[in-house]
Amino acid sequence: MPHVTACDCGCSPYIPLPSRSIMSRPLSEAARTKMLGAAQEIIVADGLDACTVDEVARRSGVAKTTIYRHFKNGDELVIAAMECFKTDVDTPDTGSLAGDLRAMVEQFVATLEPAVSRRLFVSMLHRALDHPDFEQAFRRSREAEYGPLRRVLQRAIARGEVDPEIDVPLAMQFLQGPFMALQLLRPDAITIDDRLDQMIELSCRALAPQPVPL
Amino acid sequence: MPHVTACDCGCSPYIPLPSRSIMSRPLSEAARTKMLGAAQEIIVADGLDACTVDEVARRSGVAKTTIYRHFKNGDELVIAAMECFKTDVDTPDTGSLAGDLRAMVEQFVATLEPAVSRRLFVSMLHRALDHPDFEQAFRRSREAEYGPLRRVLQRAIARGEVDPEIDVPLAMQFLQGPFMALQLLRPDAITIDDRLDQMIELSCRALAPQPVPL
CATH class of the missing domain: 1.10.357.10 (Tetracycline Repressor, domain 2)
Structure with a gap:
């Protein structure tokens, strides 16, 4: 090691x-x-x-x-x-998937100003385009962040809030998408507001257990 | 004008x-x-x-x-x-939201090689960080692309496939998120595969009409 x-x-x-x-x-x-x-x-x-x-x-x-x-x-x-710009992200445990996702975004926003995090993220993506070593290091760095999200999802499956048939890595990527769109494309970056809550609600609907066909 | x-x-x-x-x-x-x-x-x-x-x-x-x-x-x-790298995106009309979304991604991938589109998108985001004029032009350019997606969504609402109470601009941003995550973060960029179909299925579930509470 x-x-x-x-x-x-x-x-x-x-x-x-x-x-x-x-x-x-x-x-x-x-x-x-x-x-x-x-x-x-x-x-x-x-x-x-x-x-x-x-x-x-x-x-x-x-x-x-x-x-x-x-x-x-x-x-x-x-x-x-x-x-070093980040602090460790705790795995929240609010009792619901929506609550946990919101708590994760709150932690993220509290740790790093949204405009700064957008700049860092975009700069890393940009540098990764032409630097294969950096691209790999960036990818490893992102994978290390997935732990809390994975735990949040697995607990939601155990509670029956999420379709047990779901492909967990795919669901993790799916959950990050709208958040990434907010981070990259909104002029005011991410804010904790109604819009974020609605996005989280849509994400939770997407992952909910599917009705058993009659 | x-x-x-x-x-x-x-x-x-x-x-x-x-x-x-x-x-x-x-x-x-x-x-x-x-x-x-x-x-x-x-x-x-x-x-x-x-x-x-x-x-x-x-x-x-x-x-x-x-x-x-x-x-x-x-x-x-x-x-x-x-x-000029893009061709006009037609508004597909396959009869289902999933089919229309898939057709839009197919058009996108057929028009521009995924690795090239990732490079262009990341480069534009990066340049927008420090060039406010470019940032505004980039934003206008993206908004112009929203037409087909808006029409696809509105037809899905009319067919009863999408919650009629949905906030359409928010739903549009939501739909772009997982696609953006695929485009930016997957090593092999976007491909037309099972993974994409599963992402689209999750998106369609998220937007589906909500059951009326008893």
Whole structure:
């Protein structure tokens, strides 16, 4: 199992360190915190493409050789910095699928300003177009987010709120769709409002158990 | 009403020409075709950001002053070029909402290779982040695409397939969500397969008329 270091910003790091990291000199947490902080500042101020190893080294004062001991390349550094924008998403348990979905959106909106999350998401999609390594790291990062949604869905199936015949991965993708449309296409991004509640109601209807044919 | 010129590539142009266009010298269709063709080549080869007025002038041989008689700025030129990638979407009429939605996706996939449409969509979202004029033009362009979906939904309501109480704009946004998730997040982009049919089935369930409470 690869060695994984924790960053001290409340994020859940799951970017394995490169095998080079198993060296005589221990990796410095202080240096890691500095680089990730610098990377986040650069991303917010100037965007994802500005967040290069050179620029992080310049701004953080951490040597490039040290950066490369923590991260295989600039893509992994960027992904780790993006992860630090998030806090761990708790799996809500409100007693209903609609309530749980709403609580997840509330957590999401409370953690990251919707305009910032739209910018980060679009920037990551854009960078993934031409950077296969980044695309894979982005995909792994998204998959790690699926845990709470999967648990919420499985509990809803157990309660009889969701069709037990449903394809769970497909249902998870389906549930994310309208939320993604809100995030990407609404001028004011996501807000906790009637519109969101109606979207959630439609999603719950879609997944409800099907009547048994007579 | 603004004057609108047609381009000869089968697209449906709805980018109004700037008022400057009402000048003594008529706008040349041949020049317009050249610039839009050059713009499309640049977008496919080098991406959206490379598609500047300077570069289109260089590649098409059309003078910048002429370009600016057709388009207010680079953003409008890019949007018009993007429009030319599409053909008009017909409003299908298969007799069912699921059939109509599937036919619309089939048209979409047949018109534009999924990987290309993903690249164009992501690039437009990305450019819209920092270019408010482009963001507005992009939004107008998307709204123009809503016509067929609105007609399909309204016919489904008339047939009794869709809840007559539904908020139609919200339902339209809801329907686009899972499709957008497929387009943006699946490694192989959109394909006409079982997965798509299941997504469409879930969407149709969501919008179905609600049972009257006893």
